[in-house]
Amino acid sequence: MSEYSGATESTHQIDLPSAIVSARWAWQEAAAGEEVPLEIRTLFVGNGAAVTIQVADGQGSQLDSVSGEVVDNQCFATYEIPADLTGTIHFTVELSAHGLQQRSDDLTVRPPRAIRNPRWSVAEARRGDILTLAAETPGFRDGTRARLEIYEHDADGAHDLITRLTGHVENEALSVQWAYEYHEDVDEIPTEEESERGYNPPEYFFRVTIGPAHADSGLLAFKDYVEIDLRDSAGAGVADARYILHLPDGSTREGTLDAEGGAREEDVPPGRVEIEFPEDDQ
Numbered sequence: 001m002s003e004y005s006g007a008t009e010s011t012h013q014i015d016l017p018s019a020i021v022s023a024r025w026a027w028q029e030a031a032a033g034e035e036v037p038l039e040i041r042t043l044f045v046g047n048g049a050a051v052t053i054q055v056a057d058g059q060g061s062q063l064d065s066v067s068g069e070v071v072d073n074q075c076f077a078t079y080e081i082p083a084d085l086t087g088t089i090h091f092t093v094e095l096s097a098h099g100l101q102q103r104s105d106d107l108t109v110r111p112p113r114a115i116r117n118p119r120w121s122v123a124e125a126r127r128g129d130i131l132t133l134a135a136e137t138p139g140f141r142d143g144t145r146a147r148l149e150i151y152e153h154d155a156d157g158a159h160d161l162i163t164r165l166t167g168h169v170e171n172e173a174l175s176v177q178w179a180y181e182y183h184e185d186v187d188e189i190p191t192e193e194e195s196e197r198g199y200n201p202p203e204y205f206f207r208v209t210i211g212p213a214h215a216d217s218g219l220l221a222f223k224d225y226v227e228i229d230l231r232d233s234a235g236a237g238v239a240d241a242r243y244i245l246h247l248p249d250g251s252t253r254e255g256t257l258d259a260e261g262g263a264r265e266e267d268v269p270p271g272r273v274e275i276e277f278p279e280d281d282q
Contacts, residue, residue: 020102029108033083033212040075058088083212113139115215125180144169189271192250199249224270237261246274
């Protein structure tokens with residue numbers, strides 16, 4: 001603390017010496033690839049003063065340089081640890097305009113953490129379903145940000161990105177919800193007869209990424225439905241008519257319309273469907 005004493009009946013100009021009070025990591029240890037907060041506290045340093053932060057490993061070799069500025073005698077920054085680094089790191093903060101420099105404490109760097117068991121809450125999705133994307137994230141701190149990317153799977157590896165989501169680790173786990181909706185035209189899905197490789201319905205997987213760690217889920221299948229409404233020339237529903245559905249995967253289903261001439265078939269493979277009303281039933 002700086003002290004000054006003098007007469008009160010006159011004006012005095014004094015110089016208050018600037019100082020770096022502390023330079024420290026927010027944590028004592030972190031994993032390789034993780035983004036670590038650091039903070040610097042100063043005394044009698046004006047707002048906007050430039051701060052240079054030099055990060056070095058345990059052998060003193062410089063790794064990176066981070067810039068910042070003082071606001072209310074504080075400077076906060078983050079540093080992303082290289083994914084292949086282990087051991088310890090430290091940083092040296094410098095306020096060159098004030099002739100100040102100070103070294104931080106050491107931060108212990110652990111091996112990269114792994115994301116485990118990324119999974120869908122269900123094996124099959126239907127239009128309007130609210131799905132949960134989950135994973136175990138042992139060792140990751142609460143609040144750590146995770147990026148989730150949902151892809152439509154392609155057998156040749158040319159996966160189509162559907163959407164990106166953001167989640168945060170809580171109690172070493174990750175859980176994010178997503179409302180499923182198929183936005184393409186199912187008529188564009190090649191049927192069993194049209195494709196040389198056979199019927200290939202839409203399937204999805206998601207990728208979780210936290211720093212350098214990432215993992216892919218298993219596949220999610222899309223199940224659709226078919227609604228039938230059969231009416232005669234006068235507009236009346238044709239009750240109890242038998243129908244045959246020829247589905248895009250080459251399979252068939254049979255059923256009978258209700259008293260209003262309608263029916264709904266659930267969990268059918270998505271794609272173009274042909275409906276046959278046998279002539280011997282007309």
